[in-house]
Amino acid sequence: MSQQWFIGESHHKVDTKGRVSIPAAFRKVLAAGDPEFSEGANPQVVVVYGDARRDYLECMTIKAMNKIQRKMLKMPPASPQRRALQKMYSTQALVTSVDETGRLVLPAKLRNKIGISNEAVFAGTGENFQIWSTETYEIENGLVTGDDDFDPDLDPSHYLFGDDEDEE
Amino acid sequence: MSQQWFIGESHHKVDTKGRVSIPAAFRKVLAAGDPEFSEGANPQVVVVYGDARRDYLECMTIKAMNKIQRKMLKMPPASPQRRALQKMYSTQALVTSVDETGRLVLPAKLRNKIGISNEAVFAGTGENFQIWSTETYEIENGLVTGDDDFDPDLDPSHYLFGDDEDEE
């Protein structure tokens, strides 16, 4: 297994048709996370766009999506929590696939939603990756909400301290 | 199997005869969920309209309907629960099929019930999909009932936290 996490950050052009290259490293993760994937074919991707609160696109593998769907099915059918999740992950989402040349097509609706003109940023977050408009990305990453329990000036690696399950 | 869930959201015109295009992605799911489906034919759909409490149409594949019918058969025959389910899923429902051009015909009765004038919204919810009138849909989605345990401002992904069945 080559790579199982989405790691890294990169900028890509978005053309007039909404086509945008997926970082090559991410494509491999997508292929590995697609149960239907066979050599030479094109892996599928799930793009979650959510409602107005989200100003980026959350992308994941089919396997990750399956896991979420299974979790939802275990929740009480009419609970507000389940409905909120269903709306976000089933309604406000899109299943598509990487094309022959390694690109993804973002429909105009999604491009407008997150304010992409002609360039996008891909940001790996481990299990998922995000797509941002370059402008939004640069603004959002500088101001971190003033949470009580959170010090923006502290090096994040501090949060890793303690409680190790040791493995490989 | 290309896709197993109804995922996505889209708007479609409803003409004077009640014809409305089904999103192409949904048609594939319907075909996959129709045991009688053969290449080149038209898949069947189940439309559950229910009673006055429902202001949208719930649609599903034949397979999903079979599953529901089997569940009902296991319930005590005269129980109020079974009767209520039967009324909804057997009486207040409609089995029809997608036409040659990928459309569904909604009888006037159903269009009136959910208040469709000339545009409908299709909303995937995973196992099923819903059909709404555009107006109702927009109203209904913005006000979420003020449940105690539920914060409409919280990003829904929080509800996924914890309790991982690992995995695959």
Add this chain to the structure above:
DNA sequence: TTGATTACCATGATTTCCCATGGCATCCCT
């Protein structure tokens, strides 16, 4: 017959597919 339903045909717009190019990095040969 008349209103309604179903089948058939037509068309513009979008989306998908296929081919082409330039850049950058790596490999290899001498």
Add this chain to the structure above:
DNA sequence: AGGGATGCCATGGGAAATCATGGTAATCAA
């Protein structure tokens, strides 16, 4: 170490297929 040659990667454009939608004709039911 030069200097191709090779191959993947990002990006672009045009052709072809699909999709959404509208209209008209045929069929059916009462």
